Amino acid sequence: MEKIDAQHVSEPGLLVLDTTAxxxxxxxxxxxxxxxxxxxxxxxxxxxxxxxxxxxxxxYVDLLWLSTQVGHSGHRSWPQE
Incomplete structure (x- = not known):
């Protein structure tokens, strides 16, 4: 996986999740x-x-934004790496 960019965790509530299943x-x-x-x-x-x-x-997850605040899909625009 690519290196995590500081802007993706620049404020409280922002997470970068690397998930394995x-x-x-x-x-x-x-x-x-x-x-x-x-x-x-x-x-x-x-x-x-x-x-x-x-x-x-x-x-990338923003815990401060509930999915109902950003639309049906829950997707938010994120800065590009």
Whole structure:
């Protein structure tokens, strides 16, 4: 995964979550659940790393924005890395 940019954690309530699960369905279900609760970037795509178990994804979360504040999907615009 890419290095975390300081702007993504520049204020209280901002998180960068690197998530690993045994399969793509599980990791995407976790992302969807977080998306229902808070403003998130959504999954940046699911990756497999050779020699490591499971699949991985990264998402950005703003705990101060409830998903109802940013629209149905819960997605918020995030600065590009």
């Amino acid at each position: 045994g399969d793509e369905e599980t990791v995407l279900a976790a992302v969807a659940e977080l998306d229902r609760r808070w403003a998130t970037s959504g999954s940046a795509g699911v990756r497999r790393v050779p020699g490591e178990p499971g699949v991985k994804t990264r998402l």
